[in-house]
Amino acid sequence: MTKETKMAGGGDAELMAAFAAYTEANDARLAEIEAKGKSDPLTDERLSRIDRRLEALSLKMARPEAGEGKTADEDARSAAWGRYLRSGDDSGLSRLTVKAQEGPRVKSLPVMEAREGAGLPSVYGRMRVGGQVIWAARFKETKTTRRASSKGGPKVTEYDYSVSFAVALGEGPILGVRRAWANGEAFDLSGVVHRVYPGDETQEPDPLIEMIEGEAPAYRGTAYIVFEDLPLEAFGNRLPQLSVEVERVPPGGSEPELGDVVTGVNIIPASGEFVYATENVREQRFPGHERALNAWSGEARADFLVSLDQLESDLPNVSRAALTVGWFGTSIEAGACEIHPGVETREKVTRPVSWAVAGLD
Numbered sequence: 001m002t003k004e005t006k007m008a009g010g011g012d013a014e015l016m017a018a019f020a021a022y023t024e025a026n027d028a029r030l031a032e033i034e035a036k037g038k039s040d041p042l043t044d045e046r047l048s049r050i051d052r053r054l055e056a057l058s059l060k061m062a063r064p065e066a067g068e069g070k071t072a073d074e075d076a077r078s079a080a081w082g083r084y085l086r087s088g089d090d091s092g093l094s095r096l097t098v099k100a101q102e103g104p105r106v107k108s109l110p111v112m113e114a115r116e117g118a119g120l121p122s123v124y125g126r127m128r129v130g131g132q133v134i135w136a137a138r139f140k141e142t143k144t145t146r147r148a149s150s151k152g153g154p155k156v157t158e159y160d161y162s163v164s165f166a167v168a169l170g171e172g173p174i175l176g177v178r179r180a181w182a183n184g185e186a187f188d189l190s191g192v193v194h195r196v197y198p199g200d201e202t203q204e205p206d207p208l209i210e211m212i213e214g215e216a217p218a219y220r221g222t223a224y225i226v227f228e229d230l231p232l233e234a235f236g237n238r239l240p241q242l243s244v245e246v247e248r249v250p251p252g253g254s255e256p257e258l259g260d261v262v263t264g265v266n267i268i269p270a271s272g273e274f275v276y277a278t279e280n281v282r283e284q285r286f287p288g289h290e291r292a293l294n295a296w297s298g299e300a301r302a303d304f305l306v307s308l309d310q311l312e313s314d315l316p317n318v319s320r321a322a323l324t325v326g327w328f329g330t331s332i333e334a335g336a337c338e339i340h341p342g343v344e345t346r347e348k349v350t351r352p353v354s355w356a357v358a359g360l361d
Helices: 012-039 041-062 074-085 090-096 207-213 303-314
Strands: 125-130 132-136 140-149 152-171 176-182 194-197 222-231 242-248 264-267 282-286 289-292 320-323
Parallel strands (some): 264 320
Antiparallel strands (some): 176 242
């Protein structure tokens, strides 16, 4: 740094004039330095770092010393710590305060197609159809607050959403809904609260719609399904695109339908250890790999339960059923054949149950 020295001689008037000129030049130089600093982001960053270091140093110097054991000046030290924590210094107090966390929230809920005057499909046999939303309630928000860990920590607030809505499926009456898909994936209807209305001329309004709206139409002649408080977490908090497999028999003539005259059936095939099991059974072929043994319908339920539901729907007048059980024979000659229970393969690991009969497994 170069020092600049100026000499002023003469009387008081000349000295004051020289001092005024020096002051003016100095002010101009300071203004130039300040303007340069404002236009230089690096200078601003350096000044900001210097300020933060000074604040941290000031906080460190103001921090009381921590003592051990009970001493006479314990109250004074406690008061000093209180003043220190209440100082409001951003560089220290902000690190001591842990803010509560909140999960994402939903402001509005987009729905699947719901067009005024849209046509409804008329199904013959079985067909996969999309639906038209004919009614929807406001989505329900459930707030859950918990601690981040068992030892304390910040509060974490999470929001779960569900919605009740009705989807028109097509012209009624239908026999029922067989399968369902949500966003293109198989969707198990047994895991959610729902009601299927076949669309006959005697169906009554849904009680949930009636409770919310006060008065509600029965939608007679229209087959529809009502979902009650469907959880949306699995669908990204959006109403999923639903499609269902609908079964419908066209109106017949004067001749009776086969499904109306059958009163008894024989239940087969009887082959397989778990074909009549009412819970899903899986085989562990090797560690880390399993396959289903009795759940192939796509409904995430045992095939036997699905078959019984279809039997009740297709043959509503059935009152008797013969359950066929298959055993193994030792010979194809009737006189020499002995009947024994058996299994498909001797080594098979299954869960959650293992096959056993008459003390054999």
